[in-house]
Amino acid sequence: MPEEFNLQCPIPIGSYANITLAHGGGGRLTNRLIDTLFGSSFTNPELDERGDGAALDLPDGGKIAFSTDSYVVRPLFFPGGDIGTLAVNGTANDLAMCGAQPRWLSCGFILEEGVPIETVERVVRSMAEAAKTAGVTLVTGDTKVVDRGKGDGIYVNTAGIGTIEHTQRILPSSIRDGDAIILSGDIGRHGMAIMAVREGLEFETTIESDCAPVWPAVKRLLDGGIEIHCLRDITRGGLATALCELSEKSGLTISISESSISARDDVRGACEILGLDPMYVANEGRFIAFVPAGQAEAALELLRLEQVSESPVVIGKAVKGQTGLVTLKSLIGTERLIDMLSGEQLPRIC
Amino acid sequence: MPEEFNLQCPIPIGSYANITLAHGGGGRLTNRLIDTLFGSSFTNPELDERGDGAALDLPDGGKIAFSTDSYVVRPLFFPGGDIGTLAVNGTANDLAMCGAQPRWLSCGFILEEGVPIETVERVVRSMAEAAKTAGVTLVTGDTKVVDRGKGDGIYVNTAGIGTIEHTQRILPSSIRDGDAIILSGDIGRHGMAIMAVREGLEFETTIESDCAPVWPAVKRLLDGGIEIHCLRDITRGGLATALCELSEKSGLTISISESSISARDDVRGACEILGLDPMYVANEGRFIAFVPAGQAEAALELLRLEQVSESPVVIGKAVKGQTGLVTLKSLIGTERLIDMLSGEQLPRIC
Numbered sequence: 001m002p003e004e005f006n007l008q009c010p011i012p013i014g015s016y017a018n019i020t021l022a023h024g025g026g027g028r029l030t031n032r033l034i035d036t037l038f039g040s041s042f043t044n045p046e047l048d049e050r051g052d053g054a055a056l057d058l059p060d061g062g063k064i065a066f067s068t069d070s071y072v073v074r075p076l077f078f079p080g081g082d083i084g085t086l087a088v089n090g091t092a093n094d095l096a097m098c099g100a101q102p103r104w105l106s107c108g109f110i111l112e113e114g115v116p117i118e119t120v121e122r123v124v125r126s127m128a129e130a131a132k133t134a135g136v137t138l139v140t141g142d143t144k145v146v147d148r149g150k151g152d153g154i155y156v157n158t159a160g161i162g163t164i165e166h167t168q169r170i171l172p173s174s175i176r177d178g179d180a181i182i183l184s185g186d187i188g189r190h191g192m193a194i195m196a197v198r199e200g201l202e203f204e205t206t207i208e209s210d211c212a213p214v215w216p217a218v219k220r221l222l223d224g225g226i227e228i229h230c231l232r233d234i235t236r237g238g239l240a241t242a243l244c245e246l247s248e249k250s251g252l253t254i255s256i257s258e259s260s261i262s263a264r265d266d267v268r269g270a271c272e273i274l275g276l277d278p279m280y281v282a283n284e285g286r287f288i289a290f291v292p293a294g295q296a297e298a299a300l301e302l303l304r305l306e307q308v309s310e311s312p313v314v315i316g317k318a319v320k321g322q323t324g325l326v327t328l329k330s331l332i333g334t335e336r337l338i339d340m341l342s343g344e345q346l347p348r349i350c
Numbered sequence: 351m352p353e354e355f356n357l358q359c360p361i362p363i364g365s366y367a368n369i370t371l372a373h374g375g376g377g378r379l380t381n382r383l384i385d386t387l388f389g390s391s392f393t394n395p396e397l398d399e400r401g402d403g404a405a406l407d408l409p410d411g412g413k414i415a416f417s418t419d420s421y422v423v424r425p426l427f428f429p430g431g432d433i434g435t436l437a438v439n440g441t442a443n444d445l446a447m448c449g450a451q452p453r454w455l456s457c458g459f460i461l462e463e464g465v466p467i468e469t470v471e472r473v474v475r476s477m478a479e480a481a482k483t484a485g486v487t488l489v490t491g492d493t494k495v496v497d498r499g500k501g502d503g504i505y506v507n508t509a510g511i512g513t514i515e516h517t518q519r520i521l522p523s524s525i526r527d528g529d530a531i532i533l534s535g536d537i538g539r540h541g542m543a544i545m546a547v548r549e550g551l552e553f554e555t556t557i558e559s560d561c562a563p564v565w566p567a568v569k570r571l572l573d574g575g576i577e578i579h580c581l582r583d584i585t586r587g588g589l590a591t592a593l594c595e596l597s598e599k600s601g602l603t604i605s606i607s608e609s610s611i612s613a614r615d616d617v618r619g620a621c622e623i624l625g626l627d628p629m630y631v632a633n634e635g636r637f638i639a640f641v642p643a644g645q646a647e648a649a650l651e652l653l654r655l656e657q658v659s660e661s662p663v664v665i666g667k668a669v670k671g672q673t674g675l676v677t678l679k680s681l682i683g684t685e686r687l688i689d690m691l692s693g694e695q696l697p698r699i700c
Contacts (some may be wrong), residue, residue, distance in 0.1 A: 016467065017466060017467060017468070018463075018464050018465060018466050018467060019461045019462070019463060019464065019465045019467060019470065019495055020463060020495070021463050021495050021497065022495075023461070023493070024461065024493060024494045024495025025495075030493060033493060034493065035468060037467070037471060037474055038474055038491060038493075041474045041475055041477070041478040042474075042478055042481070042488045042491075044487050044488075044489065046487070046490070047456075047488065047489050047490065047491075053490050054454070054489035054490040056453075056489065056511070058408070058412050058414070058455055058513060059412075059513055059515065060410065060411070060412040061410070062408050062409075062410040062412045064408070064414070066454055066456060066489060066490055066509075066513070067456065067490050068361075068456035068457070068458050068490055068491065068492050068507070068509055068513060069458065069492045070458035070459070070460050070492055070494045070507060071494075072460060072494045072496050104404070104406055104416055105395075106416060106417065106418035106509045107418070108418050108419065108420035108458075108507045108509075109420070110420050110422060110460070111369045111373070111374065111411075112369070113366050113368075113369060113370060113371050114369065115368060115369045116367060116368050116369075117366065117367060117368060117369060117387070118367070120369065120387060121387060124387055124391045124392075125389070125391055127392075128391040128392055131392070131497075131688060137394050137396070137397075137556075138392045138394075138397065139394065139396040139397050139404035139406065139416060140396070140397065140403050140404040140416055140417050140418055140651055141384075141392075141397075141418065142418050142419045142420055143373070143374060143380060143384065143387060143388075143572065144374045144420045144421075144422045144698075145370070145371050145372075145373050145374025145375075145385060145697075146374075146422050146502060146505075146698065147371065147502075147697070147698075148659055150496075150501065150502040151501065151502075152500040152501075155451075155460055155496075155505070157418070157420060157458045157507035157509075159416075159418055159456045159458075159507075159509030161406070161414070161416060161511065163408060163409055165409065192441075193413065230631055237608040243621050345698075347495075347497070348494075348497075350497065
């Protein structure tokens with residue numbers, strides 16, 4: 001058997017012989033599974049970058065981005081969105097994180113026998129609406145049905161193609177010593193919107209998912225001449241896990257300041273009740289951008305022009321140091337290490 | 351609500367309020383579901399063509415094809431392939447059916463909690479091997495885990511991008527009066543390989559799936575200067591359903607001759623035991639090509655040069671007549687109508 005199929009794992013996939021929910025949580029175990037299982041069988045420059053999508057060179061010189069996500073969120077409908085809006089915005093946002101304008105989506109449905117057709121209709125309608133808002137066209141699809149008890153209503157996969165019409169290389173490996181890290185807004189809304197429904201938590205206000213297309217914000221940065229080194233949407237595993245991944249991939253230490261990171265009071269409240277840290281909670285309309293420190297102010301001004309990124313902040317910087325090291329300066333001035341999400345916090349959040 | 355979201359169905363989705371296995375069978379009900387539910391919410395020129403994938407024009411003038419399929423086959427492993435080889439070849443073949451050279455794949459796994467990691471490894475390895483054989487690169491992926499009992503081991507979605515480097519318009523609407531219909535080989539092997547395992551049928555020989563990449567055969571036709579009007583791989587719903595779909599989409603009558611269509615003896619035997627008609631059984635390495643009658647002989651010669659299409663035959667022609675009418679001249683000389691697969695024949699065949 002050729003060497004590239006060798007699956008001897010440099011890091012064990014946890015100590016598990018079977019797949020656990022934590023392997024899908026977006027944290028440490030997901031990363032190990034991807035690195036060892038998929039990374040060793042499929043190795044190529046595009047995949048090895050571990051961007052949110054792959055940037056591809058076409059034979060005629062054009063450049064596109066390609067990304068995919070499956071959506072298994074439960075419940076299917078939640079405040080601020082549903083599995084359909086997630087499936088459109090999630091994949092479109094992954095393309096935007098490659099600096100690509102989201103253009104086309106594919107859609108694969110896996111339906112469980114017995115799911116009401118009306119439920120499928122609702123999801124399809126909201127996908128159509130979300131696609132219109134995001135400016136993407138759904139051009140190809142597939143529908144499969146599995147036996148009752150072998151699914152969970154509706155699973156959706158979308159893949160997307162975006163066009164890259166600039167020459168910047170927006171990649172984890174482009175992050176440079178001294179880069180400022182900009183966060184596009186408050187955190188934790190998507191995850192807590194879902195958890196509040198699941199746990200039956202009630203607040204004076206309803207926590208709504210932040211699910212939204214972020215391409216307009218990225219376009220502002222590109223059109224405004226900002227040198228973007230890296231973009232990452234902070235979905236499964238939250239802000240903390242995204243920072244850890246990018247520190248590992250760039251080989252730089254990341255230092256952030258807790259006081260710069262905001263979350264709504266109801267989100268913080270729900271997190272406290274459930275014993276969760278907002279830093280690890282999933283978002284669906286938030287991203288971080290790595291830009292040269294000298295351009296940070298200009299980037300903030302550009303981001304403020306779009307509703308999806310109207311309250312951006314510089315949360316820290318990337319500096320020479322240790323690979324995989326993320327430090328947080330807390331509100332009381334102490335410094336602590338930030339690790340990836342480990343184990344399972346919020347299963348099936350997207 | 352905007353008019354495009356109106357879901358009043360011109361044809362009812364059967365008389366069903368809930369999704370049934372037949373909605374995923376690839377036959378009449380699948381077509382109705384797609385036409386009414388998805389087609390009414392998502393209408394655009396690319397999707398409305400109902401090709402095996404969508405042909406997309408890039409801003410710089412380049413052309414690509416985009417396609418997706420989810421795979422829910424059971425068992426996961428079967429003679430001649432597994433869910434991994436299916437997921438690679440199925441999507442790569444859909445691209446080839448657009449006249450595109452398959453280049454890049456995305457892969458979304460939905461894993462069930464508790465599935466042995468070793469099983470996932472086997473699938474991943476065979477995907478890697480199949481991708482190598484098919485000449486495609488897996489560049490981006492996603493992994494989700496669902497709770498025990500909410501999946502069935504492993505579901506895989508792949509989407510694919512191919513490059514179109516010719517100016518032919520290979521589409522159902524390009525089929526012309528008088529076109530010869532070429533079938534690339536014998537039929538029924540994939541479906542009966544799966545059914546034989548499920549039903550515990552034993553024959554002197556093992557029926558193996560025909561799962562294989564068909565792009566080399568399409569490339570021969572393109573390079574050989576054949577004017578290809580339409581291509582269609584005959585997967586779910588089999589040869590019969592593909593012909594019915596293309597008759598509906600082209601507005602032409604299709605006449606085929608039973609004597610020209612071959613199936614292996616063990617495939618025919620298994621079909622007889624299970625009461626199935628090979629015309630409706632899924633294939634994963636067979637396709638039909640519509641070409642001008644005058645080029646049919648040349649096309650056959652070119653196809654014979656590739657192993658995947660070494661025994662091609664002209665099975666009939668498209669002629670002016672009635673939309674959606676497919677007639678078969680039987681072995682004893684009578685003529686009968688061919689309809690789409692109706693109801694459920696082989697659930698979860700791919």
